[in-house]
Amino acid sequence: MANLPKFNESYDLVSSKVIGSGNFGVAKLAKHRATGAVVAVKFLPRGDKIDHNVAREILNHRQLRHPHIIGFREVLLTESHLCIVMEYASGGELFDRIVDSGSFKEAEARYFFQQLISGVEYCHSRGVCHRDLKLENALLDRGADGNGAPRLKICDFGYSKSSSDSDPKTTVGTPAYIAPEVLQTKKYDGYRADVWCCGVTLFVMLVGAYPFEDPDDPKNFKKSIMRICSVKYSIPSNLGITAECQSLLTSIFVANPEQRITIAQIKAHPWFQTNLPSMGAADGALAPESTQTIEQIQQIVEAAAVNPNGGDGAAGDDMMLDDDDFN
Numbered sequence: 001m002a003n004l005p006k007f008n009e010s011y012d013l014v015s016s017k018v019i020g021s022g023n024f025g026v027a028k029l030a031k032h033r034a035t036g037a038v039v040a041v042k043f044l045p046r047g048d049k050i051d052h053n054v055a056r057e058i059l060n061h062r063q064l065r066h067p068h069i070i071g072f073r074e075v076l077l078t079e080s081h082l083c084i085v086m087e088y089a090s091g092g093e094l095f096d097r098i099v100d101s102g103s104f105k106e107a108e109a110r111y112f113f114q115q116l117i118s119g120v121e122y123c124h125s126r127g128v129c130h131r132d133l134k135l136e137n138a139l140l141d142r143g144a145d146g147n148g149a150p151r152l153k154i155c156d157f158g159y160s161k162s163s164s165d166s167d168p169k170t171t172v173g174t175p176a177y178i179a180p181e182v183l184q185t186k187k188y189d190g191y192r193a194d195v196w197c198c199g200v201t202l203f204v205m206l207v208g209a210y211p212f213e214d215p216d217d218p219k220n221f222k223k224s225i226m227r228i229c230s231v232k233y234s235i236p237s238n239l240g241i242t243a244e245c246q247s248l249l250t251s252i253f254v255a256n257p258e259q260r261i262t263i264a265q266i267k268a269h270p271w272f273q274t275n276l277p278s279m280g281a282a283d284g285a286l287a288p289e290s291t292q293t294i295e296q297i298q299q300i301v302e303a304a305a306v307n308p309n310g311g312d313g314a315a316g317d318d319m320m321l322d323d324d325d326f327n
Protein backbone atom coordinates (compact mmCIF):
# COMPACT_ATOMS: atom_id res chain seq x y z
CA MET A 1 0.00 0.00 0.00
CA ALA A 2 3.08 2.17 -0.42
CA ASN A 3 1.56 4.77 -2.77
CA LEU A 4 -2.08 4.32 -1.94
CA PRO A 5 -3.78 7.02 0.14
CA LYS A 6 -4.00 6.29 3.85
CA PHE A 7 -6.73 7.44 6.20
CA ASN A 8 -4.41 8.88 8.82
CA GLU A 9 -2.57 11.06 6.29
CA SER A 10 -5.55 13.38 5.96
CA TYR A 11 -8.18 12.55 8.60
CA ASP A 12 -8.51 12.31 12.38
CA LEU A 13 -11.27 10.39 14.12
CA VAL A 14 -13.53 12.82 16.00
CA SER A 15 -14.19 10.16 18.63
CA SER A 16 -14.28 6.41 18.83
CA LYS A 17 -18.09 6.56 18.96
CA VAL A 18 -19.85 4.43 16.36
CA ILE A 19 -22.50 6.42 14.46
CA GLY A 20 -23.91 3.43 12.64
CA SER A 21 -23.27 -0.20 11.97
CA GLY A 22 -24.39 -2.76 9.46
CA ASN A 23 -23.27 -5.92 7.75
CA PHE A 24 -20.16 -4.10 6.60
CA GLY A 25 -18.68 -3.06 9.95
CA VAL A 26 -19.00 0.36 11.55
CA ALA A 27 -19.32 4.03 10.61
CA LYS A 28 -17.51 6.70 12.59
CA LEU A 29 -17.10 10.46 12.49
CA ALA A 30 -13.85 11.95 11.28
CA LYS A 31 -12.43 15.38 10.52
CA HIS A 32 -10.60 16.31 7.33
CA ARG A 33 -7.42 17.93 8.60
CA ALA A 34 -6.97 20.37 5.70
CA THR A 35 -10.52 21.77 5.61
CA GLY A 36 -11.94 20.92 9.03
CA ALA A 37 -14.90 19.20 7.32
CA VAL A 38 -16.62 16.59 9.46
CA VAL A 39 -17.35 13.44 7.50
CA ALA A 40 -18.80 9.97 8.06
CA VAL A 41 -16.46 7.06 7.39
CA LYS A 42 -17.54 3.46 6.83
CA PHE A 43 -14.78 1.09 7.95
CA LEU A 44 -14.89 -2.24 6.14
CA PRO A 45 -12.48 -4.91 7.37
CA ARG A 46 -9.87 -5.74 4.71
CA GLY A 47 -9.81 -9.25 3.30
CA ASP A 48 -11.90 -11.44 0.98
CA LYS A 49 -15.13 -9.66 1.84
CA ILE A 50 -13.89 -6.68 -0.16
CA ASP A 51 -15.05 -8.00 -3.51
CA HIS A 52 -16.62 -6.77 -6.73
CA ASN A 53 -19.84 -5.96 -4.85
CA VAL A 54 -17.99 -3.49 -2.64
CA ALA A 55 -16.31 -2.02 -5.72
CA ARG A 56 -19.72 -1.68 -7.37
CA GLU A 57 -21.21 0.02 -4.28
CA ILE A 58 -18.41 2.57 -4.30
CA LEU A 59 -18.34 3.20 -8.05
CA ASN A 60 -22.11 3.55 -8.28
CA HIS A 61 -22.11 5.91 -5.30
CA ARG A 62 -19.23 7.92 -6.76
CA GLN A 63 -21.17 8.86 -9.87
CA LEU A 64 -24.11 10.30 -7.92
CA ARG A 65 -24.12 13.91 -6.82
CA HIS A 66 -27.46 15.26 -5.63
CA PRO A 67 -28.83 17.17 -2.61
CA HIS A 68 -30.89 14.13 -1.55
CA ILE A 69 -28.09 11.59 -1.82
CA ILE A 70 -25.26 11.28 0.68
CA GLY A 71 -22.21 12.72 -1.07
CA PHE A 72 -19.34 10.34 -1.75
CA ARG A 73 -15.86 11.79 -1.11
CA GLU A 74 -13.12 9.18 -1.37
CA VAL A 75 -11.82 5.76 -0.37
CA LEU A 76 -8.72 5.27 1.75
CA LEU A 77 -6.87 2.49 3.51
CA THR A 78 -5.68 1.68 6.97
CA GLU A 79 -3.63 -1.38 7.84
CA SER A 80 -6.83 -3.22 8.71
CA HIS A 81 -9.71 -1.45 6.91
CA LEU A 82 -11.02 0.03 3.70
CA CYS A 83 -12.49 3.46 4.54
CA ILE A 84 -15.36 4.97 2.56
CA VAL A 85 -15.46 8.70 3.28
CA MET A 86 -18.85 10.36 2.85
CA GLU A 87 -20.83 13.44 3.65
CA TYR A 88 -22.12 13.22 7.24
CA ALA A 89 -25.87 13.34 7.90
CA SER A 90 -26.11 14.49 11.50
CA GLY A 91 -29.86 14.05 11.97
CA GLY A 92 -29.93 10.23 12.17
CA GLU A 93 -32.17 7.81 10.32
CA LEU A 94 -35.70 8.65 9.21
CA PHE A 95 -36.60 5.32 10.78
CA ASP A 96 -35.78 6.61 14.28
CA ARG A 97 -37.82 9.74 13.71
CA ILE A 98 -40.86 7.56 12.96
CA VAL A 99 -40.18 5.30 15.94
CA ASP A 100 -40.11 8.45 18.12
CA SER A 101 -43.33 9.91 16.77
CA GLY A 102 -45.31 6.72 15.94
CA SER A 103 -46.34 8.04 12.54
CA PHE A 104 -46.26 11.28 10.59
CA LYS A 105 -49.06 13.59 9.59
CA GLU A 106 -49.64 13.57 5.84
CA ALA A 107 -47.85 16.88 5.31
CA GLU A 108 -44.69 15.67 7.02
CA ALA A 109 -44.76 12.33 5.20
CA ARG A 110 -45.17 14.19 1.90
CA TYR A 111 -42.27 16.51 2.73
CA PHE A 112 -39.91 13.54 3.07
CA PHE A 113 -41.50 11.54 0.25
CA GLN A 114 -40.96 14.41 -2.20
CA GLN A 115 -37.28 14.42 -1.30
CA LEU A 116 -37.01 10.64 -1.52
CA ILE A 117 -38.55 10.67 -5.01
CA SER A 118 -36.26 13.53 -6.05
CA GLY A 119 -33.18 11.50 -4.99
CA VAL A 120 -34.48 8.27 -6.55
CA GLU A 121 -35.38 10.01 -9.82
CA TYR A 122 -31.85 11.36 -9.99
CA CYS A 123 -30.30 7.90 -9.35
CA HIS A 124 -32.45 6.44 -12.10
CA SER A 125 -31.49 9.26 -14.48
CA ARG A 126 -27.85 8.26 -13.90
CA GLY A 127 -28.69 4.63 -14.67
CA VAL A 128 -28.49 3.45 -11.05
CA CYS A 129 -31.25 1.58 -9.25
CA HIS A 130 -30.83 1.41 -5.47
CA ARG A 131 -32.63 -1.88 -4.64
CA ASP A 132 -32.66 -1.34 -0.88
CA LEU A 133 -34.67 1.82 -0.34
CA LYS A 134 -36.08 1.92 3.18
CA LEU A 135 -36.38 4.24 6.14
CA GLU A 136 -33.04 3.06 7.59
CA ASN A 137 -31.32 4.12 4.37
CA ALA A 138 -32.91 7.57 4.42
CA LEU A 139 -30.71 9.71 6.62
CA LEU A 140 -31.40 13.26 7.72
CA ASP A 141 -29.18 16.30 7.96
CA ARG A 142 -29.97 19.44 9.90
CA GLY A 143 -31.02 21.67 7.02
CA ALA A 144 -29.11 24.19 4.98
CA ASP A 145 -28.09 26.42 7.93
CA GLY A 146 -27.65 23.66 10.47
CA ASN A 147 -30.97 24.47 12.18
CA GLY A 148 -33.49 24.32 9.41
CA ALA A 149 -35.95 21.61 8.44
CA PRO A 150 -34.11 18.30 8.09
CA ARG A 151 -33.28 17.19 4.58
CA LEU A 152 -33.47 13.59 3.50
CA LYS A 153 -30.31 11.95 2.13
CA ILE A 154 -30.34 8.46 0.58
CA CYS A 155 -27.43 6.26 1.66
CA ASP A 156 -26.15 2.68 1.27
CA PHE A 157 -25.58 1.74 -2.35
CA GLY A 158 -24.58 -1.78 -1.31
CA TYR A 159 -27.25 -3.43 -3.48
CA SER A 160 -27.31 -0.86 -6.25
CA LYS A 161 -27.00 -1.80 -9.90
CA SER A 162 -26.01 0.48 -12.73
CA SER A 163 -26.97 0.07 -16.36
CA SER A 164 -23.49 -1.34 -17.07
CA ASP A 165 -24.01 -4.13 -14.53
CA SER A 166 -25.97 -7.28 -15.42
CA ASP A 167 -29.78 -7.05 -15.19
CA PRO A 168 -31.04 -7.55 -11.65
CA LYS A 169 -32.16 -11.12 -10.96
CA THR A 170 -31.19 -11.81 -7.38
CA THR A 171 -33.68 -11.35 -4.56
CA VAL A 172 -32.06 -8.59 -2.56
CA GLY A 173 -33.39 -5.92 -0.26
CA THR A 174 -35.15 -5.94 3.06
CA PRO A 175 -38.10 -8.37 3.36
CA ALA A 176 -40.77 -5.87 4.37
CA TYR A 177 -39.90 -3.66 1.39
CA ILE A 178 -39.50 -6.28 -1.34
CA ALA A 179 -41.63 -5.94 -4.47
CA PRO A 180 -43.57 -9.04 -5.66
CA GLU A 181 -41.52 -9.48 -8.85
CA VAL A 182 -38.24 -9.48 -6.87
CA LEU A 183 -39.46 -12.59 -5.03
CA GLN A 184 -39.56 -14.49 -8.31
CA THR A 185 -36.34 -15.93 -9.68
CA LYS A 186 -36.61 -14.03 -12.93
CA LYS A 187 -34.96 -10.87 -14.21
CA TYR A 188 -36.79 -7.79 -13.04
CA ASP A 189 -36.73 -4.06 -13.60
CA GLY A 190 -34.81 -2.55 -10.67
CA TYR A 191 -36.27 0.91 -11.34
CA ARG A 192 -39.84 -0.28 -10.99
CA ALA A 193 -38.93 -2.31 -7.90
CA ASP A 194 -37.51 0.90 -6.36
CA VAL A 195 -40.94 2.53 -6.85
CA TRP A 196 -42.54 -0.23 -4.74
CA CYS A 197 -40.00 0.38 -1.96
CA CYS A 198 -40.81 4.11 -2.05
CA GLY A 199 -44.47 3.12 -1.56
CA VAL A 200 -43.60 0.98 1.47
CA THR A 201 -41.56 3.88 2.86
CA LEU A 202 -44.51 6.25 2.41
CA PHE A 203 -46.91 3.78 4.02
CA VAL A 204 -44.66 3.31 7.08
CA MET A 205 -44.35 7.08 7.50
CA LEU A 206 -48.15 7.48 7.42
CA VAL A 207 -49.18 4.42 9.41
CA GLY A 208 -46.17 3.57 11.60
CA ALA A 209 -46.36 -0.10 10.54
CA TYR A 210 -45.30 -2.18 7.55
CA PRO A 211 -48.06 -2.62 4.95
CA PHE A 212 -47.61 -6.35 4.31
CA GLU A 213 -46.93 -7.59 7.81
CA ASP A 214 -49.74 -9.23 9.74
CA PRO A 215 -49.97 -7.05 12.86
CA ASP A 216 -50.87 -10.15 14.90
CA ASP A 217 -47.98 -12.18 13.49
CA PRO A 218 -45.35 -9.66 12.34
CA LYS A 219 -42.38 -12.05 12.39
CA ASN A 220 -44.09 -14.55 10.09
CA PHE A 221 -42.04 -13.95 6.95
CA LYS A 222 -43.94 -16.53 4.90
CA LYS A 223 -47.21 -14.77 5.64
CA SER A 224 -45.68 -11.41 4.67
CA ILE A 225 -44.51 -12.85 1.35
CA MET A 226 -48.00 -14.15 0.63
CA ARG A 227 -49.44 -10.75 1.45
CA ILE A 228 -46.87 -9.02 -0.79
CA CYS A 229 -47.65 -11.32 -3.71
CA SER A 230 -51.39 -10.83 -3.34
CA VAL A 231 -50.95 -7.11 -2.51
CA LYS A 232 -52.95 -7.50 0.68
CA TYR A 233 -52.74 -4.41 2.86
CA SER A 234 -55.11 -2.00 4.50
CA ILE A 235 -54.88 1.58 5.64
CA PRO A 236 -56.36 2.11 9.12
CA SER A 237 -59.43 4.34 8.70
CA ASN A 238 -58.85 6.16 12.01
CA LEU A 239 -55.78 7.91 10.59
CA GLY A 240 -57.91 10.01 8.24
CA ILE A 241 -55.58 9.56 5.30
CA THR A 242 -56.94 11.54 2.37
CA ALA A 243 -58.39 9.90 -0.74
CA GLU A 244 -55.65 11.48 -2.87
CA CYS A 245 -52.93 9.94 -0.75
CA GLN A 246 -54.68 6.57 -0.77
CA SER A 247 -54.98 6.75 -4.56
CA LEU A 248 -51.21 7.24 -4.83
CA LEU A 249 -50.51 4.23 -2.60
CA THR A 250 -52.96 2.16 -4.64
CA SER A 251 -51.13 3.04 -7.85
CA ILE A 252 -47.77 2.13 -6.33
CA PHE A 253 -48.85 -1.19 -4.80
CA VAL A 254 -49.56 -2.90 -8.12
CA ALA A 255 -48.11 -6.40 -8.46
CA ASN A 256 -47.45 -6.14 -12.19
CA PRO A 257 -44.47 -3.78 -12.48
CA GLU A 258 -45.54 -2.79 -16.01
CA GLN A 259 -48.79 -1.44 -14.62
CA ARG A 260 -47.23 0.21 -11.56
CA ILE A 261 -47.03 3.99 -11.47
CA THR A 262 -43.65 5.35 -12.63
CA ILE A 263 -41.53 7.98 -10.91
CA ALA A 264 -42.56 10.55 -13.55
CA GLN A 265 -46.24 9.76 -12.90
CA ILE A 266 -45.74 9.98 -9.12
CA LYS A 267 -44.27 13.44 -9.62
CA ALA A 268 -47.35 14.50 -11.56
CA HIS A 269 -49.76 13.06 -8.98
CA PRO A 270 -51.88 15.75 -7.25
CA TRP A 271 -50.94 14.51 -3.76
CA PHE A 272 -47.24 14.77 -4.59
CA GLN A 273 -47.74 18.18 -6.21
CA THR A 274 -49.25 19.68 -3.06
CA ASN A 275 -46.79 21.98 -1.22
CA LEU A 276 -44.05 20.95 -3.61
CA PRO A 277 -41.03 23.14 -2.82
CA SER A 278 -39.74 25.15 -5.77
CA MET A 279 -36.63 23.64 -7.33
CA GLY A 280 -33.63 24.45 -5.22
CA ALA A 281 -35.53 25.76 -2.20
CA ALA A 282 -35.30 22.50 -0.31
CA ASP A 283 -32.02 21.50 -1.82
CA GLY A 284 -29.11 23.66 -0.67
CA ALA A 285 -25.44 23.11 -1.37
CA LEU A 286 -24.02 19.93 -2.81
CA ALA A 287 -21.25 18.04 -1.10
CA PRO A 288 -17.88 18.57 -2.84
CA GLU A 289 -17.13 16.34 -5.81
CA SER A 290 -14.85 13.34 -5.37
CA THR A 291 -11.42 13.86 -6.89
CA GLN A 292 -10.57 10.15 -7.21
CA THR A 293 -10.74 8.51 -10.62
CA ILE A 294 -12.41 5.17 -11.23
CA GLU A 295 -8.96 3.61 -11.76
CA GLN A 296 -7.65 4.96 -8.44
CA ILE A 297 -10.70 3.63 -6.63
CA GLN A 298 -10.35 0.21 -8.27
CA GLN A 299 -6.69 0.06 -7.21
CA ILE A 300 -7.52 0.92 -3.60
CA VAL A 301 -10.37 -1.59 -3.45
CA GLU A 302 -8.13 -4.30 -4.93
CA ALA A 303 -5.46 -3.55 -2.34
CA ALA A 304 -8.09 -3.73 0.40
CA ALA A 305 -9.01 -7.26 -0.62
CA VAL A 306 -5.69 -8.23 0.93
CA ASN A 307 -5.37 -7.86 4.67
CA PRO A 308 -1.74 -7.16 5.50
CA ASN A 309 -2.42 -8.33 9.04
CA GLY A 310 -3.49 -11.72 7.76
CA GLY A 311 -7.10 -11.61 9.07
CA ASP A 312 -9.86 -12.80 6.75
CA GLY A 313 -12.10 -9.80 7.35
CA ALA A 314 -14.61 -11.99 9.15
CA ALA A 315 -17.03 -10.38 11.57
CA GLY A 316 -14.90 -11.54 14.48
CA ASP A 317 -12.08 -9.21 13.47
CA ASP A 318 -14.41 -6.32 13.94
CA MET A 319 -15.00 -7.00 17.58
CA MET A 320 -11.43 -6.07 18.36
CA LEU A 321 -11.42 -2.64 16.74
CA ASP A 322 -9.94 0.17 18.68
CA ASP A 323 -8.67 3.56 17.62
CA ASP A 324 -5.18 2.26 16.82
CA ASP A 325 -6.67 0.09 14.10
CA PHE A 326 -7.63 3.17 12.14
CA ASN A 327 -4.10 4.54 11.93
Ligand SMILES: Nc1ncnc2c1ncn2[C@@H]1O[C@H](COP(=O)(O)OP(=O)(O)OP(=O)(O)O)[C@@H](O)[C@H]1O
Pocket residue numbers: 019020021022023024025027040070086087088089090092093136137139155156157158
Ligand atom coordinates in the same frame (compact mmCIF):
# COMPACT_ATOMS: atom_id res chain seq x y z
N1 LIG B 1 -23.06 9.34 5.81
C1 LIG B 1 -23.58 8.96 6.96
N2 LIG B 1 -23.96 9.88 7.90
C2 LIG B 1 -24.49 9.46 9.07
N3 LIG B 1 -24.71 8.17 9.41
C3 LIG B 1 -24.36 7.23 8.51
C4 LIG B 1 -23.77 7.56 7.26
N4 LIG B 1 -23.54 6.41 6.58
C5 LIG B 1 -23.96 5.40 7.37
N5 LIG B 1 -24.46 5.88 8.54
C6 LIG B 1 -25.06 5.09 9.62
O1 LIG B 1 -24.60 3.76 9.52
C7 LIG B 1 -25.71 2.87 9.22
C8 LIG B 1 -25.27 1.73 8.33
O2 LIG B 1 -24.75 2.25 7.12
P1 LIG B 1 -25.10 1.55 5.73
O3 LIG B 1 -26.59 1.40 5.61
O4 LIG B 1 -24.42 2.28 4.64
O5 LIG B 1 -24.40 0.13 5.96
P2 LIG B 1 -24.86 -1.36 5.58
O6 LIG B 1 -23.91 -2.38 6.07
O7 LIG B 1 -25.07 -1.43 4.13
O8 LIG B 1 -26.17 -1.46 6.40
P3 LIG B 1 -27.17 -2.69 6.41
O9 LIG B 1 -26.41 -3.84 6.95
O10 LIG B 1 -28.23 -2.19 7.34
O11 LIG B 1 -27.62 -2.82 5.00
C9 LIG B 1 -26.76 3.78 8.58
O12 LIG B 1 -28.05 3.24 8.67
C10 LIG B 1 -26.57 5.05 9.41
O13 LIG B 1 -27.21 4.93 10.67
